[in-house]
Amino acid sequence: MQEYHNETFLMAQQQLDEVAELMNLETGIHERLRYPRKALLVSVPIKLDNGQTRVFSGYRVQHDQTLGPTKGGIRFHHEVNLGEVAALAMWMTWKCSLLNLPYGGAKGGVCCFPEEMSVGEQERLARRYTTEILSIIGPEKDIPAPDMYTNERTMAWIMDTYSNFVGYAVPGVVTGKPVNVGGSLGRGEATGRGVSYLTTRALEKLQWGIEHPTAAIQGFGNVGSVTAKYLDQQGVTVCAVSDVHGAIYNPKGLDIPNLMKYVKDNGTIVGFDGSEKIDGSQLLELPVDILVPAAVANVITEKNADKIQAKLIVEGANGPCTPEADRILLKKDVFIIPGILANAGGVVVSYFEWVQDIQHLFWKEEEVTEKLYYLMGRSFDEVYHLSQTKGVDTRTAAMMIGVGRVAAAKSLRGLYP
């Protein structure tokens, strides 16, 4: 299936192949997991504000549905393509399984420049995209959620479009919605909360004795900014952050609450008082204890891995380290909390949201956060324990658990017909 083959998909597939060999995975099951179960490629025409019609390419890929309906975000980004979406869908399968959620993995996206589009254009895009993928989504089939450049407003449009088609309100068709239309308290901050929770849990477990840990965070969107907020509250000095416009640095630490206000007013971190502007790539190589890539994939590669000074990398983003970078980082004894574990907070609370929607019974934020930390902590301990007992790195351990559960379920269910 050459259609999927690009750098990111081949990287996801290579990770699976390596783990399959290590686990002695049954060949038939391994083969069935190497490619998505289903992929839908759609043309999404919309009227732009200037009256012209433009057609965008949209994708929805469902990797595996052995453990339950498929689940995964929708991304609006100019680099969206079939291979990338398929890789992200595969990682969602391992993530859901690792966290013991009754889901398989999916992902979707539309190739566009969302920052150059008006709210009206984005709404028309979201609604028409939903219409085009309507036949394969639903609360029992495939449940989208926000990802890069989509948010709770986008989810409300998707929920409304789907509900209008079926004729009644279906909040459970998407997660990450506003609370007023069936969203969950605590969902908006869930991914960043999970990232910061596991960062401190790892520091406790590793007992490096760092009194005043320092961090650099790449990306200051939903994941990056919330991670910065909670790391700051937990006593970690956040020295550098970046966004698509640039990076800022202050070795003594950035004033995170004020930076968050500044970003709200200015739309970027660049120009924030009390910081020096640095190059985006420099941020990754700063002398800090913790590095949180929370933007895009493939940013730590064989070209810069050797220059990374952080001893702990917490993958807020999906796929920020390439397999070649992993090998270099392991040699340098860098401890990595892999994305399928580190950024799982979003899908964990999405699961809670879906459960609440189905039950029509809503929980307090404290209950949501407590359950989130419990599931994240339990999976972190399982990964750490397996990596220690099997003598493998944490990414391999996380994949072994994630792939192992799906494979066991596949084996029990057998092959239809």
Ligand code: NAD
């Ligand atoms: P977002 O759209 O809210 O923010 C993205 C941020 O990254 C922005 O600050 C943007 O300016 C910045 N950025 C984009 N390209 C960059 C570059 N080349 N260098 C530096 N910064 C850059 O997106 P998000 O929801 O925070 O997602 C970020 C990452 O986390 C993605 O990889 C996404 O797949 C992953 N993720 C998100 C969630 C979630 O719940 N939102 C859950 C799991 C994983």
